[in-house]
Amino acid sequence: MIRLEKRPQPSRLWTILAPILAVLLTMFVGGLLFAALGANPFEAIRTIFWDPIFNAQFASFTRPQLLVKAAPLILIAIGLSIGFRAGIWNIGAEGQYIMGAICGAAAGLALYPSESVLIFPAMVIAGAFGGWVWAMIPAILKTRVGTNEILVSLMLVYVAETILGSVATGLLRNPEGRGFPGSRNFKQWDAAHNAEIFAGTGMHWGVVFAFIAVIGAYVLLTRHILGYNIRLTGEAPRAARFSGVRPARIVLICLGLSGLLAGMAGLFEVTGPAGQISIDFNSGYGFTAIIVAFLGRLNPIGILLAGLLMALTYIGGELAQLMLGVPGASIQLFQGMLLFFLLGVDVFTNYRLRIGRREIA
Amino acid sequence: MDLSSINPILLVASIMVSATPILLAAIGEMVVEKSGVLNLGVEGMMITGAVVGFAVAVNSTSPAAGFLAAAVAGALLSLAFGVLTQFLLSNQVATGLGLTLVGLGMSSLIGKPYEGMKSPTLPKLDIPLLSDLPVVGRMLFSHDLMVYLSLVLVALVWAFLKYTRAGLILRAVGESHDSAHALGYKVVRIRLIAILFGGACAGLGGAYLSLVRVPQWTEGMTAGAGWIALAIVVFASWRAGRVAIGAYLFGGVTVLQLNLQAAGADVPVALLSASPYLVTIIVLVIISALGAHGAPASLGRPFHASS
Numbered sequence: 001m002i003r004l005e006k007r008p009q010p011s012r013l014w015t016i017l018a019p020i021l022a023v024l025l026t027m028f029v030g031g032l033l034f035a036a037l038g039a040n041p042f043e044a045i046r047t048i049f050w051d052p053i054f055n056a057q058f059a060s061f062t063r064p065q066l067l068v069k070a071a072p073l074i075l076i077a078i079g080l081s082i083g084f085r086a087g088i089w090n091i092g093a094e095g096q097y098i099m100g101a102i103c104g105a106a107a108g109l110a111l112y113p114s115e116s117v118l119i120f121p122a123m124v125i126a127g128a129f130g131g132w133v134w135a136m137i138p139a140i141l142k143t144r145v146g147t148n149e150i151l152v153s154l155m156l157v158y159v160a161e162t163i164l165g166s167v168a169t170g171l172l173r174n175p176e177g178r179g180f181p182g183s184r185n186f187k188q189w190d191a192a193h194n195a196e197i198f199a200g201t202g203m204h205w206g207v208v209f210a211f212i213a214v215i216g217a218y219v220l221l222t223r224h225i226l227g228y229n230i231r232l233t234g235e236a237p238r239a240a241r242f243s244g245v246r247p248a249r250i251v252l253i254c255l256g257l258s259g260l261l262a263g264m265a266g267l268f269e270v271t272g273p274a275g276q277i278s279i280d281f282n283s284g285y286g287f288t289a290i291i292v293a294f295l296g297r298l299n300p301i302g303i304l305l306a307g308l309l310m311a312l313t314y315i316g317g318e319l320a321q322l323m324l325g326v327p328g329a330s331i332q333l334f335q336g337m338l339l340f341f342l343l344g345v346d347v348f349t350n351y352r353l354r355i356g357r358r359e360i361a
Numbered sequence: 362m363d364l365s366s367i368n369p370i371l372l373v374a375s376i377m378v379s380a381t382p383i384l385l386a387a388i389g390e391m392v393v394e395k396s397g398v399l400n401l402g403v404e405g406m407m408i409t410g411a412v413v414g415f416a417v418a419v420n421s422t423s424p425a426a427g428f429l430a431a432a433v434a435g436a437l438l439s440l441a442f443g444v445l446t447q448f449l450l451s452n453q454v455a456t457g458l459g460l461t462l463v464g465l466g467m468s469s470l471i472g473k474p475y476e477g478m479k480s481p482t483l484p485k486l487d488i489p490l491l492s493d494l495p496v497v498g499r500m501l502f503s504h505d506l507m508v509y510l511s512l513v514l515v516a517l518v519w520a521f522l523k524y525t526r527a528g529l530i531l532r533a534v535g536e537s538h539d540s541a542h543a544l545g546y547k548v549v550r551i552r553l554i555a556i557l558f559g560g561a562c563a564g565l566g567g568a569y570l571s572l573v574r575v576p577q578w579t580e581g582m583t584a585g586a587g588w589i590a591l592a593i594v595v596f597a598s599w600r601a602g603r604v605a606i607g608a609y610l611f612g613g614v615t616v617l618q619l620n621l622q623a624a625g626a627d628v629p630v631a632l633l634s635a636s637p638y639l640v641t642i643i644v645l646v647i648i649s650a651l652g653a654h655g656a657p658a659s660l661g662r663p664f665h666a667s668s
Contacts, residue, residue, distance in 0.1 A: 004450070006665065089454055141642075145650040150401065150454070151592045152645060155638040158585050166631035287462060294455055327473055329580075332466030339459040340441065343451035351450065351665075 004351040014349040019295055019302070022342035023309070029341075030334050039324045047323055048316030048331075062315050064202030068273050069311035071206040072097070072265040074303055076289035078213040079258030081298040085221070087234040088254045092138065092153025093262040094286025095160035096131040100263020101270040102160075102167055103130025105183055105277045108192045109172060112184065119191040124205075124267055131263015132256055134160065139255035143248040149255065157286070168279045183277035186270065194272030206268030210307075213261055217300040230254065262286060284332075291339040310335065372616060377508055378574055380612025382407070382566040384511045386590035387597070387604045388518055389562020394594055395522065396555035397535035397659035401457025402442055404587025405464020406435040406560050407567035412468040414568025415480055415578045424483045428507070428568050435564020436557045438464060443556040447549045450663045461587070469580045480576050483507060507569050512605065514562070519601035531555060535657035538664040548664050563587065585638065592641045596648050598655040607644075614640045 027049070031041030052062040076093045083090045090096075104127025111119055138152040167173075172183040186192045197203045221227035232240040233250045241247065265285065274281040292310050296303030317331030386403050393400050410431035418427025442460050445451045483505035522528040531551060534541040538548045570586065571578050589611055597603035618633040626633070 004665065091458060141646055141649075145646055146652075147642075147645045147649040148595060151588065151595065152642050154588050155585070155592070155642050158638045159635045162631045162635040165634075166629070290455075290458055291462065327470055329466055329469035329473065333463060333470055334466070336459060336463035336466045339455070340445065340463060343456050343459060344445050344449045346451060347449040 003354050004347065005354050007350055007352050010349050011352075014346075015297055018345045018349055019297065019306070019342055021345050022295070022338060025341040025345070026334065026338045029337060033330060033333070034320075034324075034326060037326060037330065039320070039326050044320055044324055044326060047320045048313060048334075051319055052312055052315040058319075060200075062319065064196075064200060065315050066308060066311050067202035067207045068204070069314045070307040071204070071210040072269050072285045073289050073292045073310055074210040074307035075206065075213055075265040075268075076258070076262045076286055077292035077296065077303045077307060078210075078217045078300060079261035080289055081293040081296065081300070081303055082217060082221070082227075082230060083254035083258050084293060084298050085234045086230045086250050086254050087237070088251055089150045090135060090138070090153050090255050090258050091150055091290060092135075092155075092157045092286070093258060093289055094282060094284065095153070095157035096134045096259040096262035097266035097269075097286045098157075098160040098164050098282050099134040099266070100127040100131035100259075101266030101281065102164060102172070102277060103127055103133075103263070104267030105186070105270050106167075106172060108186070108271070109184060113189065115191045117191070120194070120205075120271070123192060123271065124264060127267025128260045128264045131259040131261070131266065133259070134263070135255045135259020136252075139252050142255075143251050149251070153255075161282075164277070164282070165279050168277050172277050174276075181279055185276045186272075187275045192271055194268050204268065204272045206265065206272060209264060209268070211304075214300045214304050217303075221300065226253070262289075288335060291335055294339055295342055313338075372620060374504070376609060376612045376616045377504060378612075379616050380608045381508050381511050382569040382574060383586055383590050383593060383611055384515065384605060384608035385507075385566035385569060386563040386587055387593040387608055388511070388515050388601065389559035389566075390590055391594045391597065391599060391601065391604055392518060392522075392531070392562075393555050393559035394660055395535045395599060395657055396531050396552045397538055397657050397662065397664075398446065398552050398556055399453045399457065399661040400439065400442055400460070400556060400559055401454060401591065402439070402460025402464065402587075403559075403563050403590050404583055404585065405461035406438050406563035407464075407570070407587040407590075408468040408581070408583045409438050409464045410435040410564030410567030411571035411582060412472040412475070412567075412578060414564070415478075415571040416471060416475055418480045418568075418572055419475060419478055422481050424481050424572050427480070427572055428565060431564040431568030432561040433564070435560040435562070435567065437560070439556050439560025439563070440553075442560075443553045446663070447552055447556075450665055453661050453663070465581065472578050472580060475578045476580070478578065480572050480578075482576050483573055505573060507565070507573065515601050515605045522601065532657070535659055538659045538662070542664070542666060548666075552664075563590075566590070589637065589641055592645055595656075596644050598648070599657065600655070610644075611637060611641070 027045050031045055034044035035041040053059055076097060080090060080093055104123040107126035108119055108123040134156060137156060138149040141147040141152055142149045169181040174182060174184045194204050194206065229240065229245045230250055233245055233247060270277055270281055288310060292303060292306045296306035313331060313335055320326040321328050386407055390400065390403050413434035414427040414431030417430035418424045438460065442456055445456045446453050485505055522532060530546055534546060534548050534551050542548050567583060570582060575582060593604055593607035593611065596607045615637050618636045621628065622630055622633050
């Protein structure tokens with residue numbers, strides 16, 4: 001008989017092993033999926049995981065993309081992971097990301113065509129503010145009346161999407177754009193362009209902030225009393241309350257922080273890689289970041305690695321689409337599967353497999 | 362604005378149609394939550410049901426086969442959730458989110474070839490005599506089978522939970538899985554059955570969207586309907602009758618805003634399109650402020666026989 005026995009403490013080995021095993025399982029099942037779609041599974045897996053970095057022919061184009069795609073994922077996931085640690089489930093990062101982009105872009109566009117060096121920093125602040133405000137709605141509703149933050153934050157994603165559709169075709173539309181939807185292109189306006197800091201590396205300001213966020217979150221969670229209280233709230237809410245931690249404060253901080261980071265990510269995306277506010281500039285990073293946060297074990301360093309890996313599947317997925325004709329949606333499924341396998345394998349972190357008869361205690 | 366262009370008879374009839382998918386998904390999810398499991402993957406199961414139902418209905422030219430396949434697909438997807446949360450003891454919130462992501466990815470993968478196609482639709486069932494009544498007949502008694510089936514299902518779930526022994530056991534498992542386990546009930550097995558039922562219902566709801574309500578397949582067509590279903594369960598304080606009221610309320614808001622848009626109401630279109638989501642939030646706030654809870658005590662807590 002096979003049964004599970006709870007470990008006294010989570011296994012350190014399995015904390016690291018589980019994501020690796022999950023990736024391998026995803027590669028295996030993903031390979032079967034690609035085979036069913038009529039592509040050579042080995043070629044597909046190599047195209048997704050190997051070619052973007054090491055292929056002699058096009059790696060020089062795809063390698064910088066790695067940082068470009070990973071930065072928003074990491075920024076958002078860091079914010080989410082801090083909330084998840086405290087048992088606060090902000091799953092509306094996509095909405096906060098959109099609202100950050102809209103607010104930041106609007107703040108910038110209001111000053112067009114000034115070339116002041118202060119414009120970009122002002123836009124970053126406005127973007128962070130936009131995301132923060134959008135996250136404060138579920139936060140305040142939760143602390144004041146006790147509404148479920150999962151549902152409210154998610155509903156606000158759809159509200160943010162309709163706002164995006166409205167401003168892209170109305171308020172923020174490019175007046176010189178011949179009536180096409182979409183704002184002015186920030187790439188053509190130096191003061192607001194989130195350009196590469198070192199040409200050809202993909203390193204833009206969002207990447208810098210992502211690294212800062214990783215370090216900041218690491219310090220917060222391991223060295224700071226606030227980080228300790230956040231973890232305590234998640235692991236033992238009653239104990240946290242007895243020791244004087246105010247749950248409402250933790251909710252406001254966690255949701256606020258994740259909204260702030262998601263809003264910034266949106267601003268960096270819209271002024272850099274996306275270039276303009278358009279109806280569908282957001283590419284679901286807010287949702288993928290949830291996978292990144294879990295895959296990284298809600299640990300800042302882990303999230304950094306997981307963000308890079310997930311960026312790799314985005315780029316590799318596009319490559320596979322181009323070279324092998326694999327449908328784009330299969331990559332989304334691939335990423336979802338990764339989360340699924342991780343959650344499944346994770347049982348070994350907290351439980352031990354026992355084979356044999358149950359002993360009588 | 363020309364409000365006279367809104368026909369009240371058609372309005373009520375279309376409210377019933379637009380409420381049905383949410384009602385199906387919500388009543389299934391309510392049973393799942395009554396057993397103490399929080400499955401946030403309703404959206405994913407709905408959209409999978411939508412695409413599978415559509416594909417099967419198109420290929421077999423039988424909407425009934427489509428609905429059946431959708432229920433099976435929803436149940437299969439929920440089985441993945443069940444195995445992860447019940448046997449591998451994964452976090453229910455995270456797994457439910459994962460289920461939604463997997464469902465969205467899988468559905469757009471399956472649905473690609475079916476974009477722009479038309480599906481065979483369910484025939485309207487004109488209930489004899491009743492459908493001949495003036496006004497009310499058109500409003501209430503000339504819908505397709507699924508509209509009535511969803512209401513019958515609500516009644517069945519209500520009776521099952523209130524009057525049957527099995528329903529009592531299900532509720533016991535949801536309130537205190539440790540006590541239920543101590544009494545010898547198979548907590549994991551009961552929860553798995555509830556999860557499968559919820560999956561099948563969500564699948565049916567999705568298929569109703571793609572086969573009757575729209576009726577077409579477009580990527581991401583559920584557009585949050587699954588999440589609204591989850592909100593309705595909270596709104597209903599885990600009671601079957603109120604789930605029906607909630608679903609019809611939201612169906613009403615959705616239809617009304619579409620009608621107002623068509624009538625050229627003097628309200629920004631973005632506000633109207635966002636209104637179902639905003640109303641959901643407002644209702645959630647009111648319900649929470651009233652403190653009208655009734656959530657099963659073990660909701661979302663993992664069960665392991667050793668602890």
